[in-house]
Amino acid sequence: MSSSPPAPQPGDEPADLPAVYRLHPAVVARFVGAALVLLAVVMFAGTMVVAFANLTPDLLVLLLVVGIVAVFGLGWVLRSRAYVVRCDEDGYRVRMVRGAGATQARWTEVQDAVTTTRAGAPCVVLRLRDGRSTTIPVGVLALDREQFVRELQRHLQRGQGLRPL
Numbered sequence: 001m002s003s004s005p006p007a008p009q010p011g012d013e014p015a016d017l018p019a020v021y022r023l024h025p026a027v028v029a030r031f032v033g034a035a036l037v038l039l040a041v042v043m044f045a046g047t048m049v050v051a052f053a054n055l056t057p058d059l060l061v062l063l064l065v066v067g068i069v070a071v072f073g074l075g076w077v078l079r080s081r082a083y084v085v086r087c088d089e090d091g092y093r094v095r096m097v098r099g100a101g102a103t104q105a106r107w108t109e110v111q112d113a114v115t116t117t118r119a120g121a122p123c124v125v126l127r128l129r130d131g132r133s134t135t136i137p138v139g140v141l142a143l144d145r146e147q148f149v150r151e152l153q154r155h156l157q158r159g160q161g162l163r164p165l
Contacts, residue, residue: 018088024142028078035074039067087155102132107159
């Protein structure tokens, strides 16, 4: 007599851990735009130094090339390497969010997760058992906010050892 494996239940899908949630492209564009403005200011200052110190203009070309490579490098890092939230089987870590509160915790430390609005931006707040909390503005994520909340709930349930009914 052979027994077949039990049918998969909703919520039993395999965990894609660690799950990494990256910056929204519009946020990356803001950072790159600010870097371009900074490059323009540096180029202006460099031009003044070259003009008043009677240096060779080739230094400006070198400065520009280094600046452009740095701006493209920043864009690449923010788009493909940097993350806002990283969830694994033990817990989560939040980066690049000013005012996030507790930037990391184990899933067993999380009391509950709620959605709210802070300063006009939709957020997920993970309240911890010790009174601390983590605020994650979902508008900075390159993901639909409802999908992020569903995935976060699955991570939380899995991390606390809960199974769906």
